[in-house]
Amino acid sequence: MADIEMEEDHPRLILHNFLTEDECKELEFIHKSCSTIGYRPNVFSTTLSHLIATNSAHLIIPFLPIRDRLKEKVEETFGCEYELVTEFTGLISWSRGASIGWHSDDNRPYLKQRDFTAVCYLNSYGKDFEGGLFHFQDGEPKTIAPMVGDAVIYTADGRNTHSVDEVTSGERLTLTLWFSRDSSHDEDAKLILLLEENVLHKSNNVPWSLLPLPASDNMYWFSPHQASNQDIGFDIRLGRLHALGFDVYYSRDMNFGSDLSELLMEPMQLARRDQLLDHKFVNVLHSLQDANLKLSQTRFNPARRFDYHDHNQRRLLRLV
Ligand SMILES: O=C(O)CCC(=O)C(=O)O
Ligand SMILES: [Fe+2]
Missing domain, CATH: 2.60.120.620 (q2cbj1_9rhob like domain)
Known part of the structure; x- marks a missing residue:
């Protein structure tokens, strides 16, 4: 070596x-x-x-x-x-x-x-x-x-x-x-x-006491040449969830045209192979923390582009 x-x-x-x-x-x-x-x-x-x-x-x-x-x-x-x-x-x-x-x-x-x-x-x-x-x-x-x-x-x-x-x-x-x-x-x-x-020492009674704090929004974005050519760009949190085998699901209709960074801070659930998982997360970072913990052995693949699928009542954020 x-x-x-x-x-x-x-x-x-x-x-x-x-x-x-x-x-x-x-x-x-x-x-x-x-x-x-x-x-x-x-x-x-x-x-x-x-x-x-x-x-x-x-x-x-x-x-x-x-x-x-x-x-x-x-x-x-x-x-x-x-x-x-x-x-x-x-x-x-x-x-x-x-x-x-x-x-x-x-x-x-x-x-x-x-x-x-x-x-x-x-x-x-x-x-x-x-x-x-x-x-x-x-x-x-x-x-x-x-x-x-x-x-x-x-x-x-x-x-x-x-x-x-x-x-x-x-x-x-x-x-x-x-x-x-x-x-x-x-x-x-x-x-x-x-x-x-x-x-x-954090109390178990405090909900979301382990919530990750988001960094500034631009920390999550791939640079344009690494991003998709879709208008919406590329967010590494979604990429990571996708690499771990998950899609993101919102329990109410979301306006996908609005600022994606704000959307990703909304409460959400994970979906896996078209199956909705029960656990409700406070935001996408929270879900990522959980998914990472459970799947820390999973290899990280450079993530792909993502797309909004509005066929499922505009609730599923899926990578393509
Ligand atoms: O990044 C490097 O190649 C060296 C950095 C360095 O010299 C330092 O952090 O003290
Ligand atoms: Fe140095």
């Missing part, structure tokens, strides 16, 4: 095809559904704590095997088996105008616990975005063109000073992790505390 010998002065390694395209798509879906304003201009992020805080803790599940595989690889590569904890896991997207100058990842007093970095590329330079090349200041390799599934791992100290060129078009998406030898910086401890506060 590795294509270079590691230089002692600049301990780093590139791992080609570390993630499958399906894993990358699954993480991209989570990011499109859940991300929030990130740590730099034109950057959006989805951290595991953000997923818990927005009642989407179940979406942490796909991260876990990837995180463990990466930690093992970093430990094996840098000879520190069983010594590391994961300090941070997050999806980060860089849109046009985003960049970062020369830096090392432990370059602030409050970042000194970071020992190793892993960046996995979830989409590709030249296909999904332009610009956004990664450079190491010294040593080899010097420049990395992000390619879907590839990962780069390196020490977080001054031996691996690096930068990212400005993204000039499209969106560059990464899964970024930092690992620490200091077990007091284990992100799991913080996540479990958050889970306790946000999920386990």
Whole structure:
């Protein structure tokens, strides 16, 4: 998998095809559904704590095997088996105008616990975005063109000073992790505390206490070239439900001509192979949360176009 010998002065390694395209798509879906304003201009992020805080803790599940595989690889590569904890896991997207100058990842007093970095590329330079090349200041390799599934791992100290060129078009998406030898910086401890506060201690009497909060509407839309050529466009929440085998059903006539984002926040039910399922959901995100939980093993297929079917009393929203 590795294509270079590691230089002692600049301990780093590139791992080609570390993630499958399906894993990358699954993480991209989570990011499109859940991300929030990130740590730099034109950057959006989805951290595991953000997923818990927005009642989407179940979406942490796909991260876990990837995180463990990466930690093992970093430990094996840098000879520190069983010594590391994961300090941070997050999806980060860089849109046009985003960049970062020369830096090392432990370059602030409050970042000194970071020992190793892993960046996995979830989409590709030249296909999904332009610009956004990664450079190491010294040593080899010097420049990395992000390619879907590839990962780069390196020490977080001054031996691996690096930068990212400005993204000039499209969106560059990464899964970024930092690992620490200091077990007091284990992100799991913080996540479990958050889970306790946000999920386990919520009263069962409070209806919809686990309702996911919608992000801004444009987070759910595919860009025009990925969307259908139908007027109505393409919404990733519906795409996801469809990939899991569901259609969306409304118990009263809906005006499908109105704003789709508003429609998707209306109470609804799921239909499967023309069978209406009993459970009533508060909105489409709520149904998605449930469908994801039940079917978290189901593979994600890039979703197809959807269409309104008004033959069924204008109540069924179905993908075609
Ligand atoms: O996304 C990358 O390739 C690296 C990002 C980076 O340097 C950072 O987040 O510190
Ligand atoms: Fe960095």
